[in-house]
Amino acid sequence: MNNTSDTESFTDCHKASIMQFDRAADLMSLDSELRQWLNTSFRELSVRIPVRMDDGNVRVFSGYRVQHNNVRGPHKGGLRYHPDVSLSDVRGLAAWMTWKCALLDLPLGGAKGGITCNPKDMSPGELERLTREYVHGTGDLIGPLKDIPAPDINTNARIMGWIMDEYSKRQGYSPGVVTGKPIELGGSSGREDATGRGVSMIVSRWAQKENKRLNQTSAVVQGFGNVGYHTALHLSRLGCRVVAVSDSVTGIINKNGVDIEAAGRHKKKKGSLSGFAGGESIPRDEVVTFQCDYLIPAALQNVVHGGNFQKIQARIIFEAANGPICPYTEPLLPGAGITVLPDILVNGGGVTVSYFEWVQNIQHFQWKGEVVQAELQTVMNRAFDKVMALAQERNISFRIAAYILAIEKVVQAGHLRGIYQSQY
Ligand code: NAD
Numbered sequence: 371m372n373n374t375s376d377t378e379s380f381t382d383c384h385k386a387s388i389m390q391f392d393r394a395a396d397l398m399s400l401d402s403e404l405r406q407w408l409n410t411s412f413r414e415l416s417v418r419i420p421v422r423m424d425d426g427n428v429r430v431f432s433g434y435r436v437q438h439n440n441v442r443g444p445h446k447g448g449l450r451y452h453p454d455v456s457l458s459d460v461r462g463l464a465a466w467m468t469w470k471c472a473l474l475d476l477p478l479g480g481a482k483g484g485i486t487c488n489p490k491d492m493s494p495g496e497l498e499r500l501t502r503e504y505v506h507g508t509g510d511l512i513g514p515l516k517d518i519p520a521p522d523i524n525t526n527a528r529i530m531g532w533i534m535d536e537y538s539k540r541q542g543y544s545p546g547v548v549t550g551k552p553i554e555l556g557g558s559s560g561r562e563d564a565t566g567r568g569v570s571m572i573v574s575r576w577a578q579k580e581n582k583r584l585n586q587t588s589a590v591v592q593g594f595g596n597v598g599y600h601t602a603l604h605l606s607r608l609g610c611r612v613v614a615v616s617d618s619v620t621g622i623i624n625k626n627g628v629d630i631e632a633a634g635r636h637k638k639k640k641g642s643l644s645g646f647a648g649g650e651s652i653p654r655d656e657v658v659t660f661q662c663d664y665l666i667p668a669a670l671q672n673v674v675h676g677g678n679f680q681k682i683q684a685r686i687i688f689e690a691a692n693g694p695i696c697p698y699t700e701p702l703l704p705g706a707g708i709t710v711l712p713d714i715l716v717n718g719g720g721v722t723v724s725y726f727e728w729v730q731n732i733q734h735f736q737w738k739g740e741v742v743q744a745e746l747q748t749v750m751n752r753a754f755d756k757v758m759a760l761a762q763e764r765n766i767s768f769r770i771a772a773y774i775l776a777i778e779k780v781v782q783a784g785h786l787r788g789i790y791q792s793q794y
Contacts, residue, residue, distance in 0.1 A: 383462025383671055389697040391465070394773030397766065404781060411461055412445075413437045417507035419485065421500045424493050431487050433504050437517055438464035438480040441783045442472060444515050445481035446721060448522030449504075449529070451497075455484035459671075463522075466692055467721070470714040472776035474753050476725045481517050483508075489524045501529050505536040512537065514546030514731070520724045521550040521596065523670070527562065531555050546731035549724035558727035560742040561720075566600025566668075567743070568719015569690045570608060571750045572711060573664060576686065579758070585609030588627075590662040590684065592616050593669025594637055597690050597717065601668055602630045610664075614657040617643045618669070621657040624649030659683060667694035675699050679706055689713035700769070712769035714776065715757055722749045 388409055395405055419431040434457050437445040447467040450460075460482045468480025485504060489497055511517055521530060533548040534555055541547075545556030553559065560567070577584050587610050591602040594617040602612045611627040619642040622628055629648045636646045644651070658665065658673060665684035667673045671693035674682065679699050687703075688711045689695065695703070695710060703710060726742055753772075761771035 383459040383466070383693050385458075385462070386671070386693050386697040387462035387465040390769060390773060391469075391777075394770045394777060397764075397770060398774055398777065400777070400781075407784070408439065408777065408780065409465075411436050411438050411464060412440060413511070414457065414461065415508060415511060416457055417504070419500060419503045419507055421496060421503060423496055431485055431500060433483070433485040433507060434460045435483040435508050435511055435517070436460045436464040436481060437511070438482075439468040439780060440479035440517075441780055441787060441789055443477035443479055444513075445517035446471060446476075446478040446724065447481035447483065447517075447520065448720075449483040449485075449519045449525050449533075450522040451485050451487050451489045451524040451529075453486060453488045454670075455486045460484045463692055466714055468780060469773060469776040470718050470721055471725075472779040473714050473757075473772050474718045474722055474749055475779070476722060476749075478518075478721070478725060481519075482522075483519055484522075497529065498532055501532045502536045505533055512547060513541070514544055514728070518546065518724070518728060519548050520720070523595070526550075526596070527552045527557060530557075546728050549727040551727070556727075556731050558723055558730055558742060559737065559739040560746070561723045561727055562596070563600040563604070564723035564742075564746065565597045565690070565717050565720030566602075567604050568722065568746060568750050569597070569601040569666065569668070569688060569716055570604035571719065571747060572716050572754055573605060573610070573666075573688055574608060575751060575754050576664075576688075576711065583609065585611075587611070587664060588613045588662040589664040589666055590614040590657050590660050591690075592657050592665075592667045592673060592694075593691060594633070594643060595669070597720070598666075598668035599630070599634050599637075601666055601690050602628070603634065606630045613662050614649075614652075614660045615643065616654045616657040616669075619644045619654065621652040621654045621660075622646050622649040623652055623657070623660060664688055667691045670694070672696050674703075676702075679703060679708070682706070682708060685709065686711065688716045690717050692717065704767075710767065710769060712772050715753055715768070715772050718753060719746055719750060722746055 415435045417433045419433045463482035471478040530548045530550045537547045538544045551557035591598050614623040659681040661683045665687045668690035673694040675696040757771045
């Protein structure tokens with residue numbers, strides 16, 4: 371599968387994660403036993419979730435939790451509600467969490483969860499029952515020292531609060547079972563915007579490396595949910611001109627820079643960017659090829675593919691979403707003059723502040739916002755600098771450099787714990 375039309379429809383996160391892993395593992399001459407250990411999930415749960423809907427009928431949803439690797443610490447990863455959620459996607463997203471946590475040097479492993487549903491068609495009551503039943507269905511698999519969910523696509527602080535409540539009812543007060551909670555329930559200052567803030571930190575550091583000031587740069591942000599909105603907001607506050615944004619309904623362009631706070635208010639009120647008067651409306655998928663310095667996909671996977679990469683005008687792609695670039699297309703990007711900063715680095719701010727939240731829950735102590743932000747900056751800078759240095763030293767892509775750094779950490783921990791013995 372490598373021609374244009376095939377890559378346009380490629381969406382499998384598991385296959386993508388394996389292809390990326392293999393590219394790094396080949397360069398590391400990783401032996402086949404290690405590959406097998408690192409390329410397979412530790413545990414996979416598939417669960418049927420019956421929910422009484424508001425009309426009185428019962429609907430049965432499919433839910434998943436995949437734990438990829440916990441050699442460096444408890445499993446950690448988001449929970450996604452979306453009609454396209456599949457076990458295969460969750461498997462790939464779980465593996466990416468292992469590599470992300472290792473690259474950022476957080477003492478956590480990788481996991482991911484998902485429920486195949488369309489939350490836009492569900493009432494708050496239906497979503498609450500779905501969430502509580504999912505917690506019931508995951509049984510003993512989650513827990514503060516086992517596996518800690520967090521928000522992802524279409525899940526938010528409120529849903530995390532229900533998870534904390536449902537788990538605590540069974541196990542006793544356990545704020546550390548989930549992160550991204552409301553502050554009142556033990557959430558951390560700075561968690562809500564952490565992923566977008568982290569993306570803006572990586573973009574700033576890159577601009578510094580290019581000897582540019584952010585107010586000399588322009589960006590396009592695709593996706594206007596938690597990650598996209600906060601990325602666009604922080605970048606615009608830092609002086610970057612965000613010339614286009616989009617959501618699942620429409621794209622908005624404004625060469626002078628979109629007023630992100632106004633766009634955010636509009637989306638909150640109307641439910642989408644449609645009808646926003648602060649720019650010209652264009653078809654949603656066209657923002658990806660709009661003229662800018664930095665393209666920042668912050669929605670779903672497989673946004674850059676064989677069908678559109680040659681039209682992309684940005685020279686740098688920052689992957690704020692997980693897996694936005696088709697793995698078959700990625701090797702063609704350098705030839706098109708496009709550099710990629712990988713998701714496991716760029717969107718690591720979310721899990722980093724989730725880690726801080728978990729630490730605060732264990733300490734039963736609340737950090738000040740300034741402390742959270744300063745610590746986040748330290749973690750993001752450290753990971754960025756390591757990836758840059760290794761990529762330069764070995765003349766490899768930033769993604770492969772990030773994977774090598776992450777895989778080395780996981781393998782070392784495996785050896786030290788005696789879980790896996792092998793020559794490496
Ligand atoms: P979200 O549900 O808050 O927002 C998703 C946004 O994408 C929405 O605005 C939606 O309208 C938009 N969208 C959907 N389909 C689109 C399309 N075809 N074109 C343009 N926009 C589209 O989800 P989120 O939490 O912001 O997650 C976005 C991405 O970031 C996902 O890949 C997720 O895995 C990743 N991520 C999220 C976090 C986090 O902390 N939430 C952390 C790391 C990575």
